[in-house]
Amino acid sequence: MLSKKVKMHQLEYKDFQISNDKMLGLYKAMLKPRMIEEKMLILLRQGKISKWFSGIGQEAISVGVTTALNDDEYILPMHRNLGVFTTRDIPLYRLFAQWQGKASGFTNGRDRSFHFGTQEYKIVGMISHLGPQLGVADGIALAHKLKEEKKLTSVFTGEGGTSEGDFHEALNIASVWDLPVLFCIENNGYGLSTPTNEQYRCKDLADRGAGYGMESHIIDGNNILEVYSKVSEIVEGMRENPRPVLVEFKTFRMRGHEEASGTKYVPQELMDEWQEKDPISNFEDYLSETGVLAKDLQQEIRESITREIDENLEKAFSESAIDSDETKELDNVFQYFNYQEVKPSGKTENVRYIDAISQSLRSSMEKHENLVLMGQDIADYGGVFKITEGFIDQFGKERIRNTPICESAIVGTAMGLSINGMKAMVEMQFSDFVSSGFNPIVNYLAKVNYRWDQNADVVIRMPCGGGVGAGPFHSQTNEAWFTKVPGLKVVYPAFPFDAKGLLNTAFNDPNPVLFFEHKALYRSIRQDVPVDYYTLEFGKASRLREGKDVSIITYGAGVHWALETLDEMDFHKADLIDLRSLQPLDMDSICESVTKTGKVIILTEDSLFGSLASEIAAIISENCFESLDAPVMRVGSLETPIPFAENLEKQYLPRKRFREKLQYLIEY
CATH class of the missing domain: 3.40.50.970 (Thiamin diphosphate (ThDP)-binding fold, Pyr/PP domains)
Known part of the structure; x- marks a missing residue:
């Protein structure tokens, strides 16, 4: 049906080509995150979840944008975008388990709330630094463009996040490269307690689009029909004509930055004004008045969502606390890499580094x-x-x-x-x-x-x-x-x-x-x-000189300083180890050499305090102490920034000091 022009409270629903079924679907999609949040606030007070960032009053943005996108298009939401996750039909017990740090969540208890992603649902969660996810959206969109796929990427930020340099950088890249990124700004009035007039001085954040040569729009973020209709129109054009678009959604944060911070800093009249613009109550009244949402249907929908929440909460609560497994934690820092050795061919050519x-x-x-x-x-x-x-x-x-x-x-x-x-x-x-x-x-x-x-x-x-x-x-x-x-x-x-x-x-x-x-x-x-392609394994050091009197552990330019120094001294009893790989580190080669020689000097171009040389010295002291015949020696650059003038730079670098300390160690 064509929705009628009806003004309810502060929101005006204009004529949109949206069917009754679609409007009911949008209503349900907004109501579900609202009811989940209301339940979570109760659980928070009961101490059953640890923290909550409320998106109450902003549901129309998450639901409208997500519904306008295709399911195979990535969304990068923030911590007030529960509606993104529920509209993509993520099983609620998995969300609840995530918030309780359980294994059925998405991070195996390693991160909380909405700090997660899932390839299955094409959602890429935020990190607390906010800005970096804007650049990540650029990369996802660039991949779509290079693959010649007619897809876009949507990324969210708040008005506070637009103050970060990453915001400028990401919009600039997207503009220069014509990347299909929908940049969504949820302008909800406050960055924690800092109001918009202390965040920026332009009238509207959408005005910034002009500075990047970027199309921009302002949308009433509390009006679900406006959000869904306008975003649908925008993204349809972006798929056919790849380009970035900046959208500022005007809305308000009805609760604290997170529940513990409260809203005492917000004038009550402002809270009252925006309460009248609540996206769900306004839309609910509109659907009731136009005959789309009968009382019994409204009750049926709420009861159905309540059952879904309760059943999934019970499932999540019944799950045991996550097991602590040290090996698993360490193994999951990196994705498994099955190194395949490709041996070099016999044909070589003399080339520079x-x-x-x-x-x-x-x-x-x-x-x-x-x-x-x-x-x-x-x-x-x-x-x-x-x-x-x-x-x-x-x-x-x-x-x-x-x-x-x-x-x-x-x-x-x-x-x-x-x-x-x-x-x-x-x-x-x-x-x-x-x-x-x-x-x-x-x-x-x-x-x-x-x-x-x-x-x-x-x-x-x-x-x-x-x-x-x-x-x-x-x-x-x-x-x-x-x-x-x-x-x-x-x-x-x-x-x-x-x-x-x-x-x-x-x-x-x-x-x-x-x-x-x-x-x-x-x-x-x-x-x-x-000449041909070959590979070398990480974490494998190279022994360049064989000796039994002293171990030299180094890497980078230090390798060449050590070789030249040994030749100048005409000393042929050093075990010279070129680390090549610093992380992973070949601790076996280090300890094997030190155990053999009993003396070790670690050379780095870095200044010593907090350097890798210091870490290696600690590893040797812990693992090879009984084999040592002398103190573990470290040599590095001066504890100053690196200077320009030739004599100053020579003094800064450790080459001369390395020879002196090596001689001392030999004679120890």
Whole structure:
């Protein structure tokens, strides 16, 4: 039927081409999350759930958007979007089990509330940092576009989240790349206790769309017919003409940020005003007045939902508390990787370190047709180090993608590509710049497999290191920022042969890998390297020199400093271990060497405090103490930022101090 123009309370329902059955379906879909929430608030007071973020009063947005999308299109909701989950028909006992930290939930008790995703229902849950999921939506949409699928991705944020840099970065990427992302802003008046007039000064957040050359709309977020009809029209166009669209839903948060915070900071007249605009009571009255919802049908619907809630609650409550299994917890940090060794052929050519990296990238692009390379200036220009020069001629600009300067959202985009079945590489122009993308690496990529069994098939290349006079912002070796984060693999080769084989493995591994490449080695180190494709296993160190007097443990440029120092000293009794892989770490090789020699010195280019060298020293002290004949020695750079001037940089780097401490250890 054509709905009549009827004004009920504060909401006006205009003429929409929506059938009675569809309107009843929308009503039921809104009522279910409302009734679940009302039950959860009771359970919260009873101490049966630990926390609750209420979406009461905002149901029309979640339900309207989800209903407008196809079931195979991804939605990235927030913690007030219960209606997204229920409209996608997730079994309620699984939601209830999730909120109680039980095994039938979606995170095996490892995360709470709506911090989960599920490929089965094409929902990708939030993390508390809010902003990164916007970039993830870009990646999912990019995968759809590359696969030539007529699908879009919808992502939610609040008006407070629009203050984050990730919001700008994600919208900018989506606009530049014409990605079919529906950016949904739930403008509900407050970010915790901070009102909108302290969050932004533009009249409407939709106005920001113009700054990105992006279509934008303002929709009454409490009017279910307006939400569903307008969003349906928008997304139908997005499927045929892929592009991003920004939608601001005007609504209000009727309860606290979470229940414990309350709403005392909200003027009562504002609460009363928005209470009159309640999306469910208004729509219920409208359906009753137009004869669509009879009293007995209304009662029947409520009773049916009540039974469904009670039955599923009983099922969830009857489930035992989750078992603690240390092995299972450790095993689930990474997705299982069945390493397949590909042995090198006999044919070799003498190449530079940088050439080996380029060869690996090219062969991995040929091997993995779903691999996308992203980074600043990597396309036509070939990257600042010319590693991808000529790649667009072979693979095209769709797979070799120049990015805006926005490390955070690009890492998020890589995560989204992985969620949608693709592989991604992100080149940090310099490893120093990773600080701008630190959050999604350590809080999204690293945790996602442990949280809800979704891997991050992402390689992040990290040109790093000093000795090239590049100063404090282009010379850091910052591997220790990441080796302590469970869920990340960290690789740091010193030779062309290792670089090629390990990078090939990184692209085969379904887990996030940070691949450190020392810039000073790019064009200074040559080696005979197999021409054909081959792999090397992570977590396997290389013994470069054999000796019984002292162990030298190092990696990266430190390997070459150690080799040169040993030759200068004409000392041939050292066991020299090149770690190659920092996470996983080859502790067996370390302990085997130290047990044999009784003396050990650990060399790192990093400053010592909190470095990987310090961690290795602790491992040796715990596991090899009875074999030690001398103190465990560490050598690293000065505890200063890395300077620019040549003499200052030489003083900063540990090469001279390494020789002095090695001599001391030999004579100890």
